[in-house]
Amino acid sequence: GAVVSQHPSRVICKSGTSVKIECRSLDFQATTMFWYRQFPKQSLMLMATSNEGSKATYEQGVEKDKFLINHASLTLSTLTVTSAHPEDSSFYICSARPGQDLSLGYTFGSGTRLTVV
Amino acid sequence: QKEVEQNSGPLSVPEGAIASLNCTYSDRVSQSFFWYRQYSGKSPELIMSIYSNGDKEDGRFTAQLNKASQYVSLLIRDSQPSDSATYLCAVNGRGKLIFGQGTELSVKP
Numbered sequence: 001g002a003v004v005s006q007h008p009s010r011v012i013c014k015s016g017t018s019v020k021i022e023c024r025s026l027d028f029q030a031t032t033m034f035w036y037r038q039f040p041k042q043s044l045m046l047m048a049t050s051n052e053g054s055k056a057t058y059e060q061g062v063e064k065d066k067f068l069i070n071h072a073s074l075t076l077s078t079l080t081v082t083s084a085h086p087e088d089s090s091f092y093i094c095s096a097r098p099g100q101d102l103s104l105g106y107t108f109g110s111g112t113r114l115t116v117v
Numbered sequence: 118q119k120e121v122e123q124n125s126g127p128l129s130v131p132e133g134a135i136a137s138l139n140c141t142y143s144d145r146v147s148q149s150f151f152w153y154r155q156y157s158g159k160s161p162e163l164i165m166s167i168y169s170n171g172d173k174e175d176g177r178f179t180a181q182l183n184k185a186s187q188y189v190s191l192l193i194r195d196s197q198p199s200d201s202a203t204y205l206c207a208v209n210g211r212g213k214l215i216f217g218q219g220t221e222l223s224v225k226p
Binding site: 036 | 158161163209214219
């Protein structure tokens with residue numbers, strides 16, 4: 001089946017530093033990947049849609065200068081949290097759809113637990 | 118109005134019973150619908166997908182879709198303690214997957 005690999009699984013960083021999270025589709029090409037954020041006891045909130053070779057599309061209220069997304073190849077998208085602050089601490093999850101058929105489920109990475117101290 | 122709404126629960130059922138999870142959505146152009154299961158601290162895993170009105174069965178799981186009522190449900194038969202998790206309803210209509218807030222299910226032995 002389709003596999004999405006996400007790294008790192010956990011990261012602790014100091015306030016003011018930047019953190020990069022990688023999302024790879026291992027056995028399929030993904031022209032589009034999605035980045036979600038999940039706070040404790042809350043649902044997944046879509047942050048942005050990452051498009052290979054073009055700019056990402058951000059959801060309303062998400063700061064594009066703070067959450068930099070790069071989708072340089074058909075199998076890799078990265079999310080960089082810049083100048084991280086404690087309120088950015090959250091569970092970040094990427095996903096991709098292994099095909100153009102909208103009936104296909106999205107495959108999720110294992111998530112990255114970010115803690116900003 | 119939220120795009121996708123679920124009862125947050127928690128929903129508690131005894132082992133062996135049927136668990137019924139409900140979801141409504143607001144965007145009528147939505148085309149495909151999914152149920153995901155999420156264990157605490159883990160990422161979601163796909164349980165069922167449905168895109169035609171009616172029922173779709175897979176093992177102990179049955180998804181039901183009524184586009185006229187903008188309603189999706191998930192039935193879990195013979196519930197097991199291992200089914201205890203948060204169940205997320207997700208809707209895809211405009212090229213992106215939007216989630217409901219999730220329903221926490223607890224199956225008591």
